[in-house]
Amino acid sequence: MKIQVTLVSLLAFLAFPVSAQNVSDAFDPSYSLQSWQDPQLEKVRANCRNPAPAFSIPTRTSLPGLVRPEPQQIVSASPAIPGVISAGQNWETVWSWLGNNADGLIATEGGGIMFANNNASNVIQLNLDGSAEIVYDNTNTGGAISRNKQGELFLMDRGLNSAIVKLEPERHIFTDKFQGDPIDCLSGIMNDLIADNLGGVYFTITAAGLFYADANGVVSQYGDVIGTNGLVLSPDETTLYVTNGPVIVAYDVEGDGSLTNQRDFVRLSEGGGDGMAIDSEGRLYVSTGSSVDVFSINGNFLGNIPGPRGLHGVAFSGQDKKSLYAIILNGAFGPNAANQIIRIPMLAEGYLGRAK
Template structure:
């Protein structure tokens, strides 16, 4: 789905089945994860094609858990989370990284030299080698609340993570800069809008005109910011 500047939805790509997270690389490649009976990662643009649907000769479904979030790199591959942390290169070869991870959101730094991934109550970081290999796993930051979920990054390299407290903002040095409070539990976030100074946040739940909670509903909020999202990628 696509939302225009007035919040009107339209179908951008059809037949994505149970499509989930999206990510656009610095070169404009758009990827989506699909969570259906056959979990996979598909490239939607500029050419629609399958990127990966297996790990070590077995379907991704056999890993266990549900494919969750994705971050596209400039080499034609993606990092994705599925309980653990994985990388699918441009040829679709999937490699697993990290230890003792319970992952969710994943995002690359603007220079693509650091990868950040939520890990429960902490944000883990990895060094990214020129070939995409990940090294030096470490705890980068600890959240004020549990449930680290989706994440995005701004032009200065600050990381924004949705947690039980709202949207927590982490500086380049790993220190908490503040929390953007939200009235509902939030799932994911991304910069967009004019000059990328709007933080869009996906929240769980919604109410109808009578104030009754609507089952299986969600809302998208727009938060104006002084900070600017990184223009090299959509996420």
């Protein structure tokens, strides 16, 4: 299935407030359940050999009538961060839709972005010229994507019977087991992933921890961090960064993809860490819930790029990969939530050797 929307219709929604003719209205918002929300999960857990304690977050899963929350007016202006961003730069909205929890935002070769639309169980590509299309459909509540240096594309399926799926070059389940049990037995929220140069995938399950699926799909768990959320590899892939609430944890990456030397790398200036990105100099960009903290490769705090509340994922793309894109969540988590994708011009250039 492929749906396209043109630049003309895209421009129609850049003025606020977003009207009923919002370009994303062409895309069914739907509402797909994540595994931890699914009432059938207990049937799966009943057959787990080593089930983790049940996990839940109070939220509505009914559909009383979808009402699009008004998108936020983006008014914050950034202070200067030398070599990173000029003073006075502002975020602009480039996409808005009803539906929540796109994670794993990545760049495309043409300077656009690709993101997994959790609620509608699809993957959308937003091109630099403003056109948009569904490039993958019928995912199982797919909520994050990652592309490695070889071009292989991976998706995290968050629905019941959770899995890491390889979408390219050939679509198939990459892994859905941990120590012989379904991944669902771990409980928690399937959150984010980053694909490495070895053909493996690091992924996080909030409340369960950090995991690595090697090129054969065999999954191992690393560290003792259970507040995991976003993660990203350094440009040379010798360091893995993982968010853990207000702290960013770092690991050394060994030649086989295994992880050693867990350590606290930096503490955020505010909020809790979510999605992350890196630039060509190895600087780390961490979304905090209302801004983006920037750190040097040595862990020095360089500054903060203010943004709207709900800012929870970041990636470089655009012309010469000199725009920082972010996802913001409007409204409460649940069927009436809505996302915006925003961007801001940068001096820094995103890392060119990998999609993210």
